[in-house]
Amino acid sequence: MVHTKTTFKAFRVEEENEKFISAIKEMPFEALEEGEILIKVHYSSLNYKDALSASGNKGVTRNFPHTPGIDAVGTVVSSKSAQFNINEKVIVTSYDLGMNTNGGFAEYVKVPENWVVKLPEGLSIKEAMIIGTAGLTAGMSVLRLTETVKPTDGTIVVSGATGGVGSVSVMILKKLGYKVAAITGKETEKQYLLDLGATEVILRKDFEELQNRPLLKPLFAGAIDTVGGVILENMIKSVHPLGIVTACGNAGSIKLELTVFPFILRGVSLIGIDSQNYPMDYREQVWNKLANEWKLDNLESNATTISLAELSKKLNLMLTGNLKGRTVLKLV
Known part of the structure; x- marks a missing residue:
């Protein structure tokens, strides 16, 4: 051509x-x-x-x-x-x-x-764009999280779950056998998120209103955050010891108001995901997974x-x- x-x-x-x-x-x-x-x-x-x-x-x-x-x-x-x-x-x-x-x-x-x-073979042209940067970012987040956290370790919480990155993250995690708690600000989208594969839906206002303490009750094995701000703060405070939190967005806020307690007392890891300039070998790895073992049916x-x-x-x-x-x- x-x-x-x-x-x-x-x-x-x-x-x-x-x-x-x-x-x-x-x-x-x-x-x-x-x-x-x-x-x-x-x-x-x-x-x-x-x-x-x-x-x-x-x-x-x-x-x-x-x-x-x-x-x-x-x-x-x-x-x-x-x-x-x-x-x-x-x-x-x-x-x-x-x-x-x-x-x-x-x-x-x-x-x-x-x-x-x-x-990659196994992915159509249209499927590649349904995935796009949002899905690639989701894949990068899932890859980094699943290197350490296993499905048997507990629930993964995902914020901004009706958005591009959040919705694909929920679908991939479901495919890999994880239980997923989806955070959304849209009460009307609960069934949509359950249909995507979430096992529970948490309203954003409820998650933001958790007590403002240095540490919260450990609820999640890991977290994928797409919004930043108070949501990310509360995710970090409420993951299990040695839990992984990935962060790729700042629409909520660019600031974090935290103590070092989650990182020192629980050994929590915070991993930033910058899909814009992510190394090519990671990109190719994620695209190949999305075309094969992570291939989404819906x-x-x-x-x-x-x-x-x-x-x-x-x-x-x-x-x-x-x-x-x-x-x-x-x-x-």
Whole structure:
């Protein structure tokens, strides 16, 4: 497959009179530099960073006009890389894609070879984007946690459980035989979380209102936190001795108000998960697990597929916390 077009469609965000406006525009192709590849994008997916970029958040994207989209999967149509050949199916997630480099909300994307993973056997192109950065982050969190904590050790608690990272974490843990307690701020989503595989659902306000003490009753063998703040504090205080807590988000707060007691008296480990710049060998390991022993049976049921024309509306819903599960953008 070699492209012969001169332009392609992209979701562009522009700054006009201190306001940010989005529209679908025709964009010209740029020449490939050494070590770059051009991918015909089949699917992208929606992430919170994409919603921030599309709203003009300068902490995510400094310069506009810009094409958001931190995820992309598709077919190589042109290559100046010895690692990737034309017609190979590939995945690109995170690094600088969609932040200050034009991203996956476009029919084509140009990227450096060291951002790219070959699509593993056992995973379809669409499934790769239902997983996306959110699922990859979930997989990284599960990998680090399960290196130490076993299903027989007790329940794993997951915060932000209706979101992209949280929902995939719940599904993977269920697949691996763990009992999962899902934390959510949405009382109406209890059945959704039970259907995903949670064995119990905890309301966020109840978890946040636990006593403000240096240590709490040990309730969980481990934890996956996606929000930060008081939720993460209480997770750390309430895991068993030698428990593992992974942290990948800070929407709740960037601050932690803790003593060292959980770490010294209980030997709790706090592991940060930075999916943006995570080492490639870990990425490949997680993608291969997601395509094989971690392969989820109900991926499609946790995803909504949209077109470019629907993208702006869905991004606004994500900003207000009203999007659940995974949303996949179809470009082919």
